[in-house]
Every structure is written in structure tokens, then in C-alpha cells.
Amino acid sequence: MALVLAEVQQLGVAAAGVAVAPLWQLSDTELTESLRAARWLEQVARFVQARLARQGDARGLPAAQGYRSTVEWLRAVLVLDRGPARELAADAVVLDHPAVAQAVLDGDADLRQAVVIAQTVDAIPADLAGAGGCGVSGAGQIVQDAETTLIGMTGRLPVNQLRRAGERILTYVAPQVADRAERALLARQEARADRKRGLTLSVPIDGLVYLSGVLGVEDAATVQAALHPLCRPVIGDKRSSAQRRVDALLEVCRLALRSGELPADGGEPPQLSVTVAYDPLTQALGIGTTDTGMRVSADVVRRLACDARILPVVLDGKGQVLNVGRRRRRATGSLRRALHVRDGGCAFPDCELPSRWTDAHHIRPWTAGGRTDLANLVLLCRRHHSIVHDPATGWKIRIGPDRHPCFIPPPTIDPTQRPRRNLYHLRQ
Structure with missing residues (x-):
């Protein structure tokens, strides 16, 4: 058995033993230090995984074993979801930066911080010549200074704050070129955002539709400006901040529908249509179906029927159309x-x-x-x-x-x- 495999397995056995060891004997100080040590152990173990994943990729194992990418290979080998597998594959970028990698091994940075540092220094333009007297050697020194400065911040800044500091790192280490480099960086980010932007809505799953998307900075600022007046905390409002934001988004959409300024859809103003089963004897509404095929309860149908942009399509028990809305219903x-x-x-x-x-x-x-x-x-x-x-x-x-x-x-x-x-x- 190879030495690396044997030692990794031995460490795993030792860690499993520690995992069930009694903790009541630890003092408060020892408990805190043990927590930090366990965190360092986790990061070192993840570092080993990143190295092994990089080696597997270099050998072409994913393709040889029939996988389309390293991420798909990691998903199968380690039984991971796509997100964690993609993150593990991305961790390998740290291996290209010895000083950053050593910071992880020394316990001075966790791997996510290290990835941020590696990505930040990789984004520094290689050609800084002609800016403030920086030549090729000067550019290399700037990269090294940026790396050292960010490593020094890891003890104080979590990942998101470290990323923000990285966006302005040249202001710290090379103010003479910071403005030009930042303009170039923003141009690249905006072009990437334009390519990557998108919005998706899932099919209903247990009554929930999952909305996900990617916005550029300018787009996000526009959305936030529209939502903010409608999702501010109010005394007595028990909704979470996320619930307030989604309600605000719905209000913005309803306002747009009421405005009459949206482009025509199929020759008519945009509106939500609901097909409703109707019993003429009891005058009871049944379950409704929206024009997107989503099923809604009779209570939701009754609430929607008040809205000026809802056009119910009422059916009898045999599914025959009785009434396609009543225009006099609309308060316009x-x-x-x-x-x-x-x-x-x-x-x-x-x-x-x-x-x-x-x-x-x-x-x-x-x-x-x-x-x-x-x-x-x-x-x-x-x-x-x-x-x-x-x-x-x-x-x-x-x-x-x-x-x-x-x-x-x-x-x-x-x-x-x-x-x-x-x-x-x-x-x-």
C-alpha cells in the first residue's frame, strides 16, 4: 500500500477516535483551542482532496472513466452534489500559489480564503508597464505584495469581506496603477455579467416554484431600488427579510401589469388567466389551473378573482366553457x-x-x-x-x-x- 494512502487512512482512524472522545474534561480554553485545531484539520484534509483531484485531472482519469468533466468525476467518486463538487475542483487553484497554500497548511487561512486570494492575484493584469514606472519585474512585485497583504488579512476578515478587500487590493499595494487596473477589471466583470445573466423558474415542486438567477451589478442595483421601498421592516410584521423581498417583487410585477404599459401578449394586454371548475348548483368554485399549467386552490382562485388583471375561464362539470370572465368585474x-x-x-x-x-x-x-x-x-x-x-x-x-x-x-x-x-x- 502506498505511503500516502496508508497515512491518510491512519489519520482518518485517529480522527474518528477523537470524534467520539469525551469532551467534559476539557477546560474552556482547551475546548476553544480544540475547536480551532479541528477546523485546521478540516482545512488540511480538504487541501489533500484538492491535490488528489488535481492529480486525477492531470492523469486524465475523469475522461478515462467515462466522465465529461472533473466535476462530474468528483460527484460520482465522492457522491457529491454539483455545488460541492464544483467547489472542490476550484480549490485546486490554490496549489498554483505556494505561499497561499502554505498559509492553509500552517493554519493561517482556510481554503475558501485561500481560493479568494489566488483568484484575486490571478486577476491582476500581467502587463502593468507604463503605469507609474512599473515594468515586468514591478508587476511581479505587485502580485507578490498583494498576495502577502491578503494573507495577512485572513486572521481578521471572513471570505466575503476578504473578497471585497481583494477588489481594491491595488489601492493598498500599488496606488499608482490602481485606477487603470480597476477600470480594466470592471470592464471584464461587466462583460462577464452580460454573458452570464439569466433568470429561471422551476416547475412546481410540492407547491413551490424555485426562482434563481444571476444579475450584473447595474441590474442588481435597479432591482434593489425597486424592491427596497416595499420590503423595509415594519413594526409588527412577522415576515422574514426574504419573505418581504419576494412579496415586494410580486408587488412590482402587479404594478407593471396594472400600468397598461407592458407590450401586448398575443394581441391582448398581459394578464393572468385561470381555468376554474364551477358547479352551477352550489355556485362553488373548484381547483383552478393557471395559463402556465400550475394548480391553485379554490381559496386562491377567489382571491385572484378580485384582481383587475385576472380573467377566469369558468367550466361546468363536463369541462365545457361556461364563461370566459366578466369584463364588468374589472375596476378600471x-x-x-x-x-x-x-x-x-x-x-x-x-x-x-x-x-x-x-x-x-x-x-x-x-x-x-x-x-x-x-x-x-x-x-x-x-x-x-x-x-x-x-x-x-x-x-x-x-x-x-x-x-x-x-x-x-x-x-x-x-x-x-x-x-x-x-x-x-x-x-x-
Whole structure:
């Protein structure tokens, strides 16, 4: 058996023994130092994996064993998902930088930090001649100084912060060429972002559609500017930051649909169509199917039916079309403007969202014969629209004697169920 294999196996046995050793005897200091030592051990073991993966690639083992790439080979040999396999293959870049590799082996840097350092110094332009008197030898010195400086930062900066420092490393080590090199770097990054940008939506999996994408810096700034006003934390809002961002994205899309400025789709304004099974005897709605083939519950259908851009296609029990929407359902034109004037924004008690971020909700559901007129409509933001459509919340709406909407809270919020109004918009 080769020496390397035997020693790696012996280390594995020793580490497995340590893994189940009692820890109660350790002092606080010893526990902390043991944690650091275990982390160093992990990084050294990963370094060994990177070396072995590099050697396998150099020998052509992936192709010889029928794999299309080193990543696919690592996935099969180590039973890894694509992400970890790709990361392991990328770790090999550290091996081209002896000083960086030694920092990992000495415990001064973890492997992810080392990869960032290697990628950063590799991105420094090789030709810095003519800038501040730097020639070929000067460029080499700049690379060495950058590498040394970044290694010195590993004790203080985690990976993301180290990457940010790397983006401006020439400002530290070679300010005379930093501006020119940064312009060249940004040009390369922008060109790469333009090629790599993209957005995908998965097919529904257990009721969830996974959205993933890659944006350039400029694109991301545009998206953040649109989302930020809609996803700021609000007192009493129990949504996570991620949930606030996705709700903000949906609001931006709904606003775009309501604006009437989107290009026509199939000769008509963009809209969401829902096919709904309908029982004329019970007047009950069944499960709906969107025009993208996604199934939604009857509760979702009822909520969507309030939106001005929803066009239900109602079927009877035999699947025959009974009605392709009712255009009078849509609160548009002068009716929508009247709602804006009356409600001022989301009419739910003390919601601050303006009219442009609201749906026109039918107090008596349109699917139950409710009319599309001012006396049966109220403006609600998407969050409060969902609340009033959920019977479990217990909120009810009625139009008061002055023809303005009142909200009756459930007994759990107010035992007297005294009607409430939005005082925020009434102050405007």
C-alpha cells in the first residue's frame, strides 16, 4: 500500500477516535483551542482532496472513466452534489500559489480564503508597464505584495469581506496603477455579467416554484431600488427579510401589469388567466389551473378573482366553457380613480401603502355574484388582501353609512368588534 494512502487512512482512524472522545474534561480554553485545531484539520484534509483531484485531472482519469468533466468525476467518486463538487475542483487553484497554500497548511487561512486570494492575484493584469514606472519585474512585485497583504488579512476578515478587500487590493499595494487596473477589471466583470445573466423558474415542486438567477451589478442595483421601498421592516410584521423581498417583487410585477404599459401578449394586454371548475348548483368554485399549467386552490382562485388583471375561464362539470370572465368585474378607468380618491390607498386599518400598490377587492365576492361598483369594492394591498380572504382571520368588511369601508376585527383582537377605519390615509 502506498505511503500516502496508508497515512491518510491512519489519520482518518485517529480522527474518528477523537470524534467520539469525551469532551467534559476539557477546560474552556482547551475546548476553544480544540475547536480551532479541528477546523485546521478540516482545512488540511480538504487541501489533500484538492491535490488528489488535481492529480486525477492531470492523469486524465475523469475522461478515462467515462466522465465529461472533473466535476462530474468528483460527484460520482465522492457522491457529491454539483455545488460541492464544483467547489472542490476550484480549490485546486490554490496549489498554483505556494505561499497561499502554505498559509492553509500552517493554519493561517482556510481554503475558501485561500481560493479568494489566488483568484484575486490571478486577476491582476500581467502587463502593468507604463503605469507609474512599473515594468515586468514591478508587476511581479505587485502580485507578490498583494498576495502577502491578503494573507495577512485572513486572521481578521471572513471570505466575503476578504473578497471585497481583494477588489481594491491595488489601492493598498500599488496606488499608482490602481485606477487603470480597476477600470480594466470592471470592464471584464461587466462583460462577464452580460454573458452570464439569466433568470429561471422551476416547475412546481410540492407547491413551490424555485426562482434563481444571476444579475450584473447595474441590474442588481435597479432591482434593489425597486424592491427596497416595499420590503423595509415594519413594526409588527412577522415576515422574514426574504419573505418581504419576494412579496415586494410580486408587488412590482402587479404594478407593471396594472400600468397598461407592458407590450401586448398575443394581441391582448398581459394578464393572468385561470381555468376554474364551477358547479352551477352550489355556485362553488373548484381547483383552478393557471395559463402556465400550475394548480391553485379554490381559496386562491377567489382571491385572484378580485384582481383587475385576472380573467377566469369558468367550466361546468363536463369541462365545457361556461364563461370566459366578466369584463364588468374589472375596476378600471373612472371606477378605479374613484376608489383611489375614496380610499387613498390600502383601506385596511392604518396600512400605509398607496393606491398604486393595491388590488380592488370585491366585498361580496365576484364569484358569488358581487357587483363591480363603488359600493362593493375596497382597495387592499396584497398582504391585507390575503388576510381578508382567509376565513380563519375573522376580519369582515362593510360599507358604512357615509359610503366608506369599515373593517370589523375578530373577537380575538377586539371583543367588542368595534368597526375600524384606516386613519393614516384619512389624514392625507
